[in-house]
Amino acid sequence: MIATLLEEAGTMAAWSVRLAVAAIFLEAAQHALSERQEFAGILSAYRILPERLVGALALLLPVSQIAAALALMVPRATLLGAGLAVLLLLLFTTGIAVNLHRGRTDMDCGCGGDSQRISPALVIRNLVLMACVAGTLAAPAHVVFAGAFTVGMAGFAVFLTGLYFATNQLLGNAQSFAAASRRVSA
């Protein structure tokens, strides 16, 4: 009995995570595509890739994000979507970590939404996201979407999405608050 309940909870949570990550990726991709020039500028500021590739990458990254988001939402393609999502998150996180290691903190993250500077908190955020996506691999993708399952899944997905954006906003607020405090004390 308990084993079945846990399994069902796992399946439900996995679907919620897939939907939430899809929403997060779509938002980031939309932002990157609508501000493509600025996004390219941010990419080149990461100083990891040769300048020639930046323009193409400014298009390729958001398009891959959209592909991952769509694949995550299709039962037959969730594995592919999860793999692509983890790969993309790994790329972004490596970029941030490398630049933090270089001692550059005064740099736009380019994460979508309001501008936020790169920080260790973002690395942790991305690691948590990656762990969540990786966790969905253990759960079956094929389920019957009906009744209570759908309600629980959709509700939890909305909750997770909201939680992510609220966390992100608060991280950004903490940065602008720190900057404002510095101005006052200067």
Added chain:
Amino acid sequence: MNALIVANALAWVAIAILVVAVLALARQVGVLHERVAPMGALTMDHGPEVGSAAPVFSLTALGGAPLAVGRATGRPQLLFFLSPTCPVCKKLVPVLRSLPSGEAGIDIILASDGEQAEHLAFYRKEKLAPFPYVLSTDLGMTFRISKLPYAVLIGPDGRIAAKGLVNNREQIESLLLAQELGVASLQEYVARKNASSGERMENAVV
């Protein structure tokens, strides 16, 4: 069983509403930070003061042409401090191009520091040829530039007319406007307006 599903659905709706509320509150705190922050181009209280004579530099632009910065030339000079790695700077280049440059216009000078090769590549890639581009650590140090993109407007008389951190078109225009209004910065303009209308509102601008 149906009642359970309905109750569960209602609970999720309630949670969704609460999440939206938390998100909205966090967002409002963020907006509040922006409101409290100084409006217009931010002037930092460092470096030569607005109204004082600009320090004069004789520099060499990329390409080898000599360039005098800060001298009274009868034309306003806009010093725009930038760097190849600053995305906002690149975004503002088209704004600089759109500023009047003809006889009644402004002389725009791009300033930065660092390795010449890197800047030359940037200069060619962004097609900055219409503007003289100088590399001088001294210039940045004298104006105490700590954040980019930073703009300094030097009047036709060689005095500093306005300066500040600029992040968008409006802020660049605010510098030109500040010069026309004869105030050091838009913050000062707002402060004056508040003072003259007798508002006891404390000016949060620092």
